[in-house]
Amino acid sequence: MFYRENGQFKTSYAADLQIFPILQDRIGIALLLAMAVVGVPLLADEYLLRAIFIPFLILSLAALGLNILVGYCGQISLGAGASMAVGAYAAYNLMIRVDGMPMIVAILLGGLFATAVGVLFGIPSLRIKGLYLAVATLAAQFFWDWAFLRIGWFTNYSPSGSVGIRELFAFGLRVDTPVERYWLCLGFLLVFALMAKNLVRSHIGREWMAIRDMDVAAAVIGIRPVYAKLTAFAVSSFIIGVAGALWGFVHLGSWEPAAFSIDRSFQLLFMIIIGGLGSIMGSFFGAAFIVVTPIVLNQALPALGALVGLTISTAAVSHTEFMLFGALIVYFLIVEPHGLARLWSIGKEKLRLWPFAH
Amino acid sequence: MGFFLETVIGGLMSGMLYSLVALGFVLIFKASGVFNFAQGAMVLFAALAMARFAEWVPLWTGLQGKLAANLVAFVLAMALMVVVAWLVERLVLGKLVNQEGVTLLMATLGIAYFLDGFGQTLFGSDIYRIDVGLPKEPMFLLESVFEGGVLVGKEDLYAAGIAAALVAALSAFFQFTATGRALRAVADDHQAAQSIGIPLNRIWVVVWSVAGFAALVAGIIWGSKLGVQFSLSLVALKALPVVILGGLTSVPGAIIGGLIIGVGEKLSEVFIGPLLGGGIEIWFGYVLVLFVLLIRPQGLFGERHIDRV
Numbered sequence: 001m002f003y004r005e006n007g008q009f010k011t012s013y014a015a016d017l018q019i020f021p022i023l024q025d026r027i028g029i030a031l032l033l034a035m036a037v038v039g040v041p042l043l044a045d046e047y048l049l050r051a052i053f054i055p056f057l058i059l060s061l062a063a064l065g066l067n068i069l070v071g072y073c074g075q076i077s078l079g080a081g082a083s084m085a086v087g088a089y090a091a092y093n094l095m096i097r098v099d100g101m102p103m104i105v106a107i108l109l110g111g112l113f114a115t116a117v118g119v120l121f122g123i124p125s126l127r128i129k130g131l132y133l134a135v136a137t138l139a140a141q142f143f144w145d146w147a148f149l150r151i152g153w154f155t156n157y158s159p160s161g162s163v164g165i166r167e168l169f170a171f172g173l174r175v176d177t178p179v180e181r182y183w184l185c186l187g188f189l190l191v192f193a194l195m196a197k198n199l200v201r202s203h204i205g206r207e208w209m210a211i212r213d214m215d216v217a218a219a220v221i222g223i224r225p226v227y228a229k230l231t232a233f234a235v236s237s238f239i240i241g242v243a244g245a246l247w248g249f250v251h252l253g254s255w256e257p258a259a260f261s262i263d264r265s266f267q268l269l270f271m272i273i274i275g276g277l278g279s280i281m282g283s284f285f286g287a288a289f290i291v292v293t294p295i296v297l298n299q300a301l302p303a304l305g306a307l308v309g310l311t312i313s314t315a316a317v318s319h320t321e322f323m324l325f326g327a328l329i330v331y332f333l334i335v336e337p338h339g340l341a342r343l344w345s346i347g348k349e350k351l352r353l354w355p356f357a358h
Numbered sequence: 359m360g361f362f363l364e365t366v367i368g369g370l371m372s373g374m375l376y377s378l379v380a381l382g383f384v385l386i387f388k389a390s391g392v393f394n395f396a397q398g399a400m401v402l403f404a405a406l407a408m409a410r411f412a413e414w415v416p417l418w419t420g421l422q423g424k425l426a427a428n429l430v431a432f433v434l435a436m437a438l439m440v441v442v443a444w445l446v447e448r449l450v451l452g453k454l455v456n457q458e459g460v461t462l463l464m465a466t467l468g469i470a471y472f473l474d475g476f477g478q479t480l481f482g483s484d485i486y487r488i489d490v491g492l493p494k495e496p497m498f499l500l501e502s503v504f505e506g507g508v509l510v511g512k513e514d515l516y517a518a519g520i521a522a523a524l525v526a527a528l529s530a531f532f533q534f535t536a537t538g539r540a541l542r543a544v545a546d547d548h549q550a551a552q553s554i555g556i557p558l559n560r561i562w563v564v565v566w567s568v569a570g571f572a573a574l575v576a577g578i579i580w581g582s583k584l585g586v587q588f589s590l591s592l593v594a595l596k597a598l599p600v601v602i603l604g605g606l607t608s609v610p611g612a613i614i615g616g617l618i619i620g621v622g623e624k625l626s627e628v629f630i631g632p633l634l635g636g637g638i639e640i641w642f643g644y645v646l647v648l649f650v651l652l653i654r655p656q657g658l659f660g661e662r663h664i665d666r667v
Contacts, residue, residue: 070460076460076463124648124651124652127651127652127655128651128652128655129655129663130459131393131459131463131606132602132606132651132655132656132657134393134460134463135598135599135601135602135644135647136602136644136647136648136651138595138598138599138644139641139644139645139647139648142640142641142644143641143644143645145640145641146637146638146640146641149637150634150635150636150637151635214667215665216665216666216667217667220667262595266467269464270464270467273460273461273464277460315478315483316479318475319474319475319476319478319479319483320475320479321475322471322472322474322475322478323471323472323475323476323479324475325468325471325475326467326468326469326470326471326472326473326474326475327468327472328468329464329465329467329468329471330449330450330465330468330469330472333454333457333461333464333465333468334450334453334454334465337454337457337458337461
């Protein structure tokens with residue numbers, strides 16, 4: 001009844017090309033943005049910001065980047081954690097080795113280093129496809145895990161590769177409280193989400209999708225696979241690299257290579273599969289699901305146990321968490337193999353017709 | 359020269375063990391097109407079951423003697439793996455027929471998480487020992503040829519022998535039994551196999567059970583070497599490059615791939631490792647595979663994939 005585009009005529013090309021062509025969507029997004037920028041910092045306490053919102057923003061950014069590669073270009077990658085690590089350690093090295101390096105610039109340059117590495121490890125994708133490629137990308141993951149642990153120069157010769165950034169500055173201002181950190185991450189996320197959305201709507205995004213749907217056919221109609229695949233690797237690694245730098249600088253503060261291990265790669269892949277492959281919106285849904293679920297399980301299980309008079313040990317909690325998490329993933333895949341984004345669009349379709357049947 | 363041979367033999371032994379895990383991957387991929395990331399979790403689960411049952415069986419039944427306890431434990435653990443296979447088919451794969459490869463891959467990752475948690479809830483999460491009587495003491499070969507001879511772990515030798523026997527048995531099973539033929543038919547073409555009356559669901563249960571068997575054997579051997587603990591499930595990550603190197607669809611490929619990676623890893627660790635700071639066996643297999651795949655994208659023995667528009 002309320003969600004209908006009747007009577008919204010597009011009278012210019014600009015109107016036809018806008019990201020949210022329906023007025024109600026624009027209002028919704030504006031409200032959501034207002035909520036994110038002003039509402040959340042006002043309402044959420046420090047713990048919520050630190051434990052949920054900041055990780056959610058950063059991992060959304062990383063999932064967004066991975067979704068470009070896996071969801072839009074169809075190149076399965078299990079090396080996202082490595083891209084994050086390269087971004088984080090490159091930014092760290094720029095901060096400590098270059099005098100007066102502004103943090104924002106260091107983070108973006110970290111992303112550029114991740115791009116270079118991503119393209120390098122993306123080269124095999126020109127010959128290798130599908131699951132073979134997925135395993136091949138693990139080479140990047142294990143190589144960089146090793147490199148940051150063993151090659152002292154990268155970590156300024158700190159033992160066990162643990163490094164940290166003490167103070168954060170953005171545009172000359174100190175970023176210290178959780179709210180300020182939250183805003184910093186939100187800023188990055190908004191800029192990159194807008195960029196990604198526009199990229200996938202442009203000619204290059206259509207090239208990626210053509211390659212994803214059938215690479216041979218795409219090549220036949222004149223899309224260069226080399227260019228399309230490598231740009232997807234480049235854009236994706238850049239975004240993931242920036243997310244990695246943010247994860248290290250803003251969320252963790254000090255970190256070691258284990259923060260970007262293969263588990264991180266799997267986690268990101270889960271996010272985009274549960275959220276929805278080939279959907280910008282889906283990256284956010286997936287990230288929210290993966291960030292929130294373990295925390296909820298962690299809080300709820302001992303409480304539930306207490307209800308029935310059981311004290312559940314921490315080990316049992318963590319095992320049950322594993323089990324439930326695995327079961328939930330399988331359940332989601334069975335119920336909606338196309339992810340939460342598909343549920344969202346089905347919901348929107350229903351809303352359009354409501355209250356009529358069809 | 360003696361040292362070189364020793365490294366090579368050590369590599370061959372650990373390569374054989376990698377192939378054992380890799381075999382599980384290949385079997386399932388061949389028959390259902392699922393890249394089973396849960397294989398590592400299955401190894402851990404099977405090993406945990408084996409270790410704990412061997413402990414519990416004498417308590418429950420008052421059975422005397424290690425051999426009897428181990429045998430009963432083996433049977434029980436195998437039965438458990440069959441149940442797991444049946445449940446996986448029933449609850450997960452049967453509902454995900456015709457989904458894309460990456461969705462199935464993620465589903466098996468979900469299974470892996472579940473099995474990791476479930477196994478440790480059921481059997482505990484300490485380090486357990488499996489003692490099936492594999493001899494531990496090393497022995498020396500070729501002492502007349504080289505000074506000092508070549509040091510070989512007897513345990514490794516037995517393990518390699520068991521792995522080889524298992525591979526031979528599985529090959530025979532695939533080649534000569536009716537079920538084996540049905541498995542190969544399903545691997546070839548799901549729809550054609552179904553249309554001539556091969557029950558897909560049952561075949562999948564069989565394949566997952568066989569993969570469970572391979573996992574159990576791998577779990578016992580690895581477990582008696584390293585102890586049964588959570589890190590056992592990471593063995594799967596070692597076996598991944600083996601599978602890819604040999605080709606996802608080839609049983610002999612898994613064996614030869616395992617041997618190549620086992621030897622390559624040990625040699626590189628010993629001869630190149632010190633130059634780079636050590637520990638390079640973590641990624642050596644993967645990087646090796648990367649280069650091989652650049653030349654042969656389908657792995658050494660995989661079926662050549664022809665794209666059509």
